[in-house]
Amino acid sequence: MTIRLGVPSKGRLMEKTFEWFAVRGITLQRTGSDREYAGAVGGIEGVSLMLLSAGEIPRELAAGRIHLGVTGTDLIEEKLALWDQLVVPVEELQFGHADLIVAVPAAWRDVDTLDDLDAAAAAFRAKHGFRLRIATKYHRLVREFLRGAGVADYALVDSQGATEGTVKNETAEAIADITSSGETLRANHLKILSDGLILKSQATLWRSRTAEMNDTERTTLSALLSKLS
């Protein structure tokens, strides 16, 4: 049997991950056609490559179906309760940097902190008859963050994409989303709250705590990890 390594199957995240491994003497490549999610590993014996959606990698690690996986801290912490009992961060890969933040319309010059957001939410609910809506796909992280900060009278609304547009479309009053440069936020006339940083994320190599290994696999894993560190 082999050590199973899960890597994002698409785009820049896949390319950067391949580059990161290549620098350390491990070549990862897709095999077959461009549309086929199969891969091959060079530079070490006994490791197989699984190309997966970045969003599914946390679940696969937690279930022990892969031994190692590359995905963002944001996805690990959002999707896995008690994540630190399920996975261990091995290396931060120094790309895919993104912050999970709370942002409000830049025109809200009275709102700069979570404290302001809470007060604005109370007034908003009294005036409009419903709770101030925050669009996000990171429900658990955002809820825990706002609860810790004592923000009340808000409601999370689900947004799986184009979250920055929800305020203009009047389906939300504020957003909580991932941003790397802040460019999209600015283009959509939004600003980050000064204490609105929920989580700093980057692409990270994780090791599963639950995946089973025999002696051969254990040897392969330590050989692989010593090349990568």
Add this chain to the structure above:
Amino acid sequence: MPNRSETLAKAATLRAVFEAQGAVVVEPPILQPAETLLDLYGEDIRARAYVTSDALRGEQMLRPDYTVPVVQMHMAHGAEPARYTYAGEVFRRQERDLARANEFIQVGYEVFDRTDPAAADAEVFALISQALSGLGVKPVTGDIGILMAAVEGLETTQKRKDALMRHIWRPRRFRALLDRFSGKTAVPASRAALLAGDLHNDAPMIGLRSAQEIDDRIEALRADAAAPAISGEQVSLIAALLETREVMPNALSRLYDLAVDLPAISGAVDRVAARSDALAARGIDTATLVFDAGYGRVSMEYYDGFVFGFRADTRPDLPAVASGGRYDALTRRLGQGGEIPAVGGVMRPGLMLELEGMQ
């Protein structure tokens, strides 16, 4: 660990105790409309209750407790006075601790009675205390009404009192607001700049929150900045109040001392004294009963007067075996114009059996 049928049998005997008091048995549905609970507790309830949905009725929650449906039922068509009892599952979503049950049996007793709130408080507490005797559990009591009265009595603006009252169940946020209103924490630079009129921006207005609402809030912030700070003396009185944790007779004398400087709490303290007498009349040893003025301040609760809980000293890992309190304001919120003083409590027969097994 007791199995499910043992727990159900225990629940039935406990419920029979309340039935013998004349309580009507109620069985609200397991699926509750999510909207009522979301309205009451906000987004935080999603971390505590299981949410499900269908295309016709929208979001539903597996009942996280019985009190809300029982209050709704009573306010819709209950006769007065009324006593209700129930036994059945409640469901609690768990995201941090696998050891905590996500489904367990609760037995409860709820009293809707205007005549003598102190006697009703004592009735609920004494019945539960009797049912728990021999299990080695210890009660703590408190009264959220005292803190609410203290806030209402502060020498400050109504807006500040409202803000504190809104966060009365969130101790950390409450403290932060009090520090802000008393001038203990500095005004954030962004707020100072805003009030000085230094913050201009030409960002376009987007979203439902209007320019008028922004101006209104800035106006309110200006008024707040002009209002005098809450005095340090009043802040220390609130702190002293919250630190009160003593056996009932000592707690009462300390509360009466505090009431000299905080006359607004006198009525609430009188109610604690009346309850103490009513408890004694029911055979509770108030000389050893602990009163903790800070007890019961946890989010997602609805108690606004008497609160109590029973825990096992020998098993600090277990949650409270029984808990309850007074929730007059909840009847007002769910009452569509009506209201009635109400008090209730719940027990966990599964935990009781576990403790019996240890005796």
